[in-house]
Amino acid sequence: MIIDKSEVMRYAGIRGKLDDETLSANIDRLIEKTYKLFSGKSGYKIFVTENAEGGILLAGADILLTGDAIKRHLKSCGRAALMYATAGYGIDREILRLQQTALGDALIIDACAVSGLESLCDTVTEEIGQKAGCGITMRFSPGYGDLPITLNRDIITALDAGRRGGVVLNSGGMMSPSKTVTAIVGIKEER
Numbered sequence: 001m002i003i004d005k006s007e008v009m010r011y012a013g014i015r016g017k018l019d020d021e022t023l024s025a026n027i028d029r030l031i032e033k034t035y036k037l038f039s040g041k042s043g044y045k046i047f048v049t050e051n052a053e054g055g056i057l058l059a060g061a062d063i064l065l066t067g068d069a070i071k072r073h074l075k076s077c078g079r080a081a082l083m084y085a086t087a088g089y090g091i092d093r094e095i096l097r098l099q100q101t102a103l104g105d106a107l108i109i110d111a112c113a114v115s116g117l118e119s120l121c122d123t124v125t126e127e128i129g130q131k132a133g134c135g136i137t138m139r140f141s142p143g144y145g146d147l148p149i150t151l152n153r154d155i156i157t158a159l160d161a162g163r164r165g166g167v168v169l170n171s172g173g174m175m176s177p178s179k180t181v182t183a184i185v186g187i188k189e190e191r
Helices: 005-012 021-037 068-073 089-101 103-132 151-158 161-165
Strands: 041-052 055-058 063-065 077-086 136-140 180-188
Touching: 005 021, 005 103, 021 089, 021 103, 041 103, 041 161, 041 180, 055 068, 055 077, 063 151, 068 136, 068 180, 077 103, 077 136, 077 151, 077 161, 089 103, 103 136, 103 180, 151 161, 151 180
Parallel strands: none
Antiparallel strands: 041 055, 041 077, 055 063, 077 180, 136 180
16 A cells, blocks of 8 residues: 555645645655554455346345446446455544644545555455456446445445454445445456
8 A cells, every 4th residue: 555645635635846845744744644544454356247137236246236337337347346445443533533633634644545545446456457367447436427325335245344344334324434445346358
């Protein structure tokens, strides 16, 4: 997992060249702090896809992927992987703590966690491609296009992400830890 300073600045809304040495040093300090707080858990499973009435069925998981966007995304894919990645609860606790005393630091830690989580997701996606031995699609998450966000519950259950990664869903459908991603990665039969 890598936290990219330029990405942190982008996520935090800091535009242009960073001329403020104090701010630059503070960002560096908070990047190091985020590395210490980031527990970085992830997992994935690969399933055969089957066209079914109303969507695409992930055989073995009994999950029906509905919506036109995911059908287009998986059009040339005979398999698909479900994945999750999370930064962990340490990040959430630190952001909440800093929101009471140092709001700017909370914003930077949040941006650091997003950068680290994207890096972790990229690593998991690469692992899926290597294991599959063929081409893959980009990640496609519940809530994109017309793929229901309620699918998060099925993905978390299928991957046992609650036990393995501490990921839970509240009654409103929000994931905890807050820096958590679920996604579908299509596996193409040809390279």
